[in-house]
Amino acid sequence: MFIENPNEFEELVSDGVVLVDFFAEWCGPCKMLEPVLESVAAEAPGAVAKVDVDVHQDLARQHGVQGVPTVVIYADGEPVEQLVGVRGKDQYVQLLEQYAN
Numbered sequence: 001m002f003i004e005n006p007n008e009f010e011e012l013v014s015d016g017v018v019l020v021d022f023f024a025e026w027c028g029p030c031k032m033l034e035p036v037l038e039s040v041a042a043e044a045p046g047a048v049a050k051v052d053v054d055v056h057q058d059l060a061r062q063h064g065v066q067g068v069p070t071v072v073i074y075a076d077g078e079p080v081e082q083l084v085g086v087r088g089k090d091q092y093v094q095l096l097e098q099y100a101n
Contacts, residue, residue, distance in 0.1 A: 003051045006059050013074040017046035017100045019092060022060050022070040024053050030069045033086045037071075044093045045100035075099040 003009045003020075012018055021037055023030035041048035053060040053068055063072060063079065073081040073095050081095050 001047065001049045003049050003056065003059075006056070009049075009051065009056075009059060012047060012049055014077045016076065017096055018074045019044075019046060019048045019096060020063075020072045020074065021048070021050045022053050022063070022065040022068060022072065023050055024068045026054075027068045029086050033069050033071075036086070036089050037092070039089050040092045040096070044096040046096045073099060 001012075003012070009020075013020065019037070019040065021030075021033065023033070037048055037050075051059060053065060064082065065072075067084055069084070069086065071081075071083045071087075071092065072079050080099055083091075
């Protein structure tokens with residue numbers, strides 16, 4: 001799910017567990033991360049969303065994103081984990097499961 005505006009973002013992260021991928025189209029590691037997160041979305045609890053930092057610079061800045069890819073996990077509206085760079089699918093799934101319980 002691509003975030004289209006800040007209101008949509010706030011509504012999405014306000015409830016439950018959500019993994020948000022802050023990415024850029026020009027970013028090579030971001031492209032490597034895409035299939036990993038598609039796989040995570042298929043099997044992990046919670047939602048997975050994407051925010052293009054070039055389109056939503058203010059949103060990225062508000063959430064402390066300084067590099068891409070940055071994955072932030074939100075639990076009930078609060079950021080609980082921030083991971084910069086590409087990680088393995090298992091780490092993302094484990095974090096989502098941890099905060100979903």
